[in-house]
Amino acid sequence: MKYSNEFKFDDLQGLLRFGHGQLSETCFLLLNIVDANAAKQWLSNARVTSAIETTPRPQTALHIAFSVAGLRAIGLQEALIEGFSDEFITGMTGDESRSRRLGDIGVNAPAYWEWGGDSQQVPHVLLLLYAESDGIAAWRKQVEDTLFTAAFQLISQLPTQDMGKREPFGFADGISQPNIDWANRQSTDTHQRAEYSNWLAPGEIVLGYPNEYKQYTVRPLIDPQTDALAAVLPIAEDQPALKDFARNGSYLVLRQLDQDVPGFWQFLNKATDGAPEQLAAAMVGRQLNDAPLMPTGVEKIPGVPVDDQLNQFNYVGDPRGNVCPIGAHIRRANPRTGDLPAGVTGLWTRLIRILGFGLKHPNDDLVASSRFHRLLRRGRTYGPPLSPADASKPDALIAERGLQFICLVANISRQFEFVQNAWLVNSKFAGLQNERDPLLAHRNPLNDGNSTDRFQRPDPSGPVRETCHLPQFISVRGGAYFFMPGLSALKYLASLPSTGRGHSA
Ligand code: HEM
Structure with missing residues (x-):
C-alpha cells in the first residue's frame, strides 16, 4: 500500500x-x-x-x-x-x-x-x-x-x-x-x-x-x-x-464522570493512618508530582520524544507489579504491551509464548497488544478545585466535581468500549482477580457473591498489601x-x- x-x-x-x-x-x-x-x-x-x-x-x-x-x-x-x-x-x-x-x-x-x-x-x-x-x-x-x-x-x-x-x-x-x-x-x-x-x-x-x-x-x-x-x-x-x-x-x-474528591482522600487517609499519597499514587500509577511509578528513560519508546521523561517507560521490567501495581489506573488503561509476549527472543520461544505454554505463574495471562486499543483523550474538568489536604478534612466542601471525559477514536467498540470494559471495569485483568479499576470502577460483587472492592499492591519483601472495602469514587452522570x-x-x-x-x- x-x-x-x-x-x-x-x-x-x-x-x-x-x-x-x-x-x-x-x-x-x-x-x-x-x-x-x-x-x-x-x-x-x-x-x-x-x-x-x-x-x-x-x-x-x-x-x-x-x-x-x-x-x-x-x-x-x-x-x-x-x-x-x-x-x-x-x-x-x-x-x-x-x-x-x-x-x-x-x-x-x-x-x-x-x-x-x-x-x-x-x-x-x-x-x-x-x-x-x-x-x-x-x-x-x-x-x-x-x-x-x-x-x-x-x-x-x-x-x-x-x-x-x-x-x-x-x-x-x-x-x-x-x-x-x-x-x-x-x-x-x-x-x-x-x-x-x-x-x-x-x-x-x-x-x-x-x-x-x-x-x-x-x-x-x-x-x-x-x-x-x-x-x-x-x-x-x-x-x-x-x-x-x-x-x-x-x-x-x-462521559460526564462525577468524582467524590473528599470521599477519595478521606478514605485513603483512613486506610493509611494519615499518609495517603503513596496509596493514591499506586492507584493512579503516577505520583502527585506527575512522575510515573516506573523508572523513566530506561526504555526508549519509539514515538515518545526523547525529552518526554514522564512517558519514557513501559512495564516489561515489572511483570509482577512490584513497582507499579498491575491494577493501577494507567497500567490498566494502557498496559504498554507490544505485539508479542514479554521475554520472547527466538522463533521457538516466540511460538511457545504465543501459544500460551511459556507462562511462569498460574495467574499469568496475556494482555492484548496495546496499539489496537489506544484513545486520544480530550477531557475537561468541572467543579471548584479542592486540594488533597483540604479534601482530607472532615468538613471538606462537598460540591459537584468531575471530568467531562472525552476521547476520540475510529472504532468505539475496539477502542473505548474495550478499554472501559476489558481493562478498567473487568474484575479479571492480567492475572488479577476480584478487583476493578481503583479510581473509576463500580464495586459491585460478582454473581458468585465474591467482592471486587479491593486493590492489591505486591511487595517484593513481604505479602501483597491489600486495601479492602474501596468505596465507589466516580459515578456516571451522562x-x-x-x-x-x-x-x-x-x-x-x-x-x-x-x-x-x-x-x-
Ligand atoms: C474521572 C475519571 C478519570 C480520572 C480521574 C482519570 C485520571 C487519570 C490520570 C490521573 C491519568 C494519568 C495522567 C496521564 O497519563 O495522562 C490517566 C491516564 C489515562 N486514563 Fe484516565 N481517568 C479517568 C477516566 C478514564 C476513562 C473513562 C478512561 C478510558 C475509558 C481513561 C483512560 C486513560 C488512559 C488511556 C490514560 C493514559 C495511560 C497511559 O498511556 O499511560 N481514563 N487518567
Whole structure:
C-alpha cells in the first residue's frame, strides 16, 4: 500500500491534532435541532476550527459533533447512516448488555443520568467552544450570533472549570497520549511491532485512513453518480470511485464522570493512618508530582520524544507489579504491551509464548497488544478545585466535581468500549482477580457473591498489601456517542436539500 507522507490537515477539526491547552475556558453545549434548515444555514457560516497549525495559536476554537439522532435530524440519508458502526447507531445506552459491559449499573445506571440516559432522547449536537482566559462569554456570543436560537434548542450546558491541567483528585491528566503517525514513519507489520511504541497509525483515530491492521474502518461512502452534492467530499482512498463522508472525521465519546474528591482522600487517609499519597499514587500509577511509578528513560519508546521523561517507560521490567501495581489506573488503561509476549527472543520461544505454554505463574495471562486499543483523550474538568489536604478534612466542601471525559477514536467498540470494559471495569485483568479499576470502577460483587472492592499492591519483601472495602469514587452522570465530521462533511451536511421541516430561513 502506498502512503502519502504529507498529511493534509485542512479538512480535520483541530481537536484531532490539538488539545487546545492554551485555551483554558470552555463551554460545552448539548443541543437539539429544532429547525433543520436554520441549522444548516448556521452550519454553513460556523467558523469551525481546522487542524492547520497557525502562529500565533488561535485565541478561540469551535468544534461540532453529531449523535446519530442529530445526523437524522439534519437530514442525512438513512442509507448513509447505516454505514456507521453499530455501537454509534445503537448509542451508549441503547442496550442493557452494553450498559453492563461499560459498568453503567447500580448508581451508574442510565436511568439516573442527568442527560443521555434515555436512548430515545440523546442530544442531537455537541458544541465545544474554547477560549483564552476571560474570553468564553464573548466567543459564545459570536458563535450564537446568526440563526442559532432559531436552529437549536439548548438541552444543557455541561459544567466545565479549568483546574490547571489537573483532574479533581489532584493528579496531572493528559500526560500520556498516543503520538499520531501523520507521516507514516512506522510500519504496522506485526513482525516489526514486538515492542511497545507510542506511534499510532492515523486510521486508529481518524476515519478514512489505514489503521493499525492496515485496514480502512468501515464507514459511510457515497456514489457521486447518484448524489451530486457529494462533490464537496474527499475521495475514498480504498475505493476511489466513491466519495468518503467520514474521511477526516472521528467518533467522539463523551462521559460526564462525577468524582467524590473528599470521599477519595478521606478514605485513603483512613486506610493509611494519615499518609495517603503513596496509596493514591499506586492507584493512579503516577505520583502527585506527575512522575510515573516506573523508572523513566530506561526504555526508549519509539514515538515518545526523547525529552518526554514522564512517558519514557513501559512495564516489561515489572511483570509482577512490584513497582507499579498491575491494577493501577494507567497500567490498566494502557498496559504498554507490544505485539508479542514479554521475554520472547527466538522463533521457538516466540511460538511457545504465543501459544500460551511459556507462562511462569498460574495467574499469568496475556494482555492484548496495546496499539489496537489506544484513545486520544480530550477531557475537561468541572467543579471548584479542592486540594488533597483540604479534601482530607472532615468538613471538606462537598460540591459537584468531575471530568467531562472525552476521547476520540475510529472504532468505539475496539477502542473505548474495550478499554472501559476489558481493562478498567473487568474484575479479571492480567492475572488479577476480584478487583476493578481503583479510581473509576463500580464495586459491585460478582454473581458468585465474591467482592471486587479491593486493590492489591505486591511487595517484593513481604505479602501483597491489600486495601479492602474501596468505596465507589466516580459515578456516571451522562454520556453519549457522537461523530465529529471533517470540514467538507460539514459542508455536505449544510448543503443537504431542504427537509420541509420547520421554516426555511
Ligand atoms: C474521572 C475519571 C478519570 C480520572 C480521574 C482519570 C485520571 C487519570 C490520570 C490521573 C491519568 C494519568 C495522567 C496521564 O497519563 O495522562 C490517566 C491516564 C489515562 N486514563 Fe484516565 N481517568 C479517568 C477516566 C478514564 C476513562 C473513562 C478512561 C478510558 C475509558 C481513561 C483512560 C486513560 C488512559 C488511556 C490514560 C493514559 C495511560 C497511559 O498511556 O499511560 N481514563 N487518567
